Amino acid sequence: MTKVLVAGATGMLGSEIAASLLRRGARVRALVRPESAGAEAARTLKEHGAEIVQGTLDRPGRALEGVDVVVSAVQGGPAVVVDGQLALLRAAEKAGVSRLIPSDFAVDLFRLDDGDNVFLDDRRKAHEAFAGTEVQVTSVLNGAFHEVMTAPFLEIVDWDRGTFSYWGDGDEPCDFTTVADTAAYTAAVALEEDVSGPVRVAGDVLSMKDFHAALERGSGRNLALKRLGSTEDLAAEIKRRKSAASGPTDYVALQYVWAMVTGKAKLWPLDNDRYPDIRPTGMAEFARRFAR
Numbered sequence: 001m002t003k004v005l006v007a008g009a010t011g012m013l014g015s016e017i018a019a020s021l022l023r024r025g026a027r028v029r030a031l032v033r034p035e036s037a038g039a040e041a042a043r044t045l046k047e048h049g050a051e052i053v054q055g056t057l058d059r060p061g062r063a064l065e066g067v068d069v070v071v072s073a074v075q076g077g078p079a080v081v082v083d084g085q086l087a088l089l090r091a092a093e094k095a096g097v098s099r100l101i102p103s104d105f106a107v108d109l110f111r112l113d114d115g116d117n118v119f120l121d122d123r124r125k126a127h128e129a130f131a132g133t134e135v136q137v138t139s140v141l142n143g144a145f146h147e148v149m150t151a152p153f154l155e156i157v158d159w160d161r162g163t164f165s166y167w168g169d170g171d172e173p174c175d176f177t178t179v180a181d182t183a184a185y186t187a188a189v190a191l192e193e194d195v196s197g198p199v200r201v202a203g204d205v206l207s208m209k210d211f212h213a214a215l216e217r218g219s220g221r222n223l224a225l226k227r228l229g230s231t232e233d234l235a236a237e238i239k240r241r242k243s244a245a246s247g248p249t250d251y252v253a254l255q256y257v258w259a260m261v262t263g264k265a266k267l268w269p270l271d272n273d274r275y276p277d278i279r280p281t282g283m284a285e286f287a288r289r290f291a292r
Helices: 012-023 040-047 078-095 118-130 179-191 208-219 231-243 252-261 283-290
Strands: 003-007 027-032 051-054 069-072 099-101 163-167 174-177 204-206 224-229
Touching: 003 012, 012 027, 012 040, 012 069, 012 179, 027 040, 040 051, 069 078, 069 179, 078 099, 078 118, 099 179, 118 252, 163 208, 163 231, 163 252, 174 179, 174 208, 174 252, 204 208, 208 283, 224 231, 231 252
Parallel strands: 003 027, 003 069, 027 051, 069 099, 163 224
Antiparallel strands: 174 204
């Protein structure tokens, strides 16, 4: 039975990954920071059969003993995504771990250039730091989460005002996957014996216009369609916000949108067919939760 260590196991995605691994029969160990050990998410994981071990990325303690695969679902800046994950990898090397799935879970960050997306820049820097390791590093790329795409953060869907705003021509195909489905694919990859290179999956592939139609169809609600400008206009807006920003969260949402609507970070080819037991949730089905 494969033993998997999940770092970031009490987070939104990490907890789902741990749960998916348990459902697939894996032995799951959750690396939990001491201050999070008593959190409800940690208690729930323990109740479902996960072993809770306190530690940090740079001081995992005994968390890696006997572990076959490490899955990282941590979030944060360079200190976490680059330095923290590298420290975890070095400890994994010493413990004889065979595979690491790093915390990528996004559009195809390997097709982007430095500066295209500040958060994904950090993830590519982490991969540069991973170079030369004997541990197999396998990314899972899922496009954008349904949950994030329909939240205020990306400035696309405004349920209160009944609007759907988009940049570009609205016809570029984009990749979407729910958090739960991303976790299911990640668990499958973690337990797969022979896998190499990035694994690219999507629960739905839709243009922005299709995305809008799926939300209306699933929710039964009308959303007025608003085109905000071209992709060049979007790039200019990102530059404007960046020049006045107090931090990357002031503009990074639009950087994610730009990566999608330009097609630059499109996932291709998709590997869904390798996991026929997973039937991902489409956007229209997901949108039923917004029905009144």
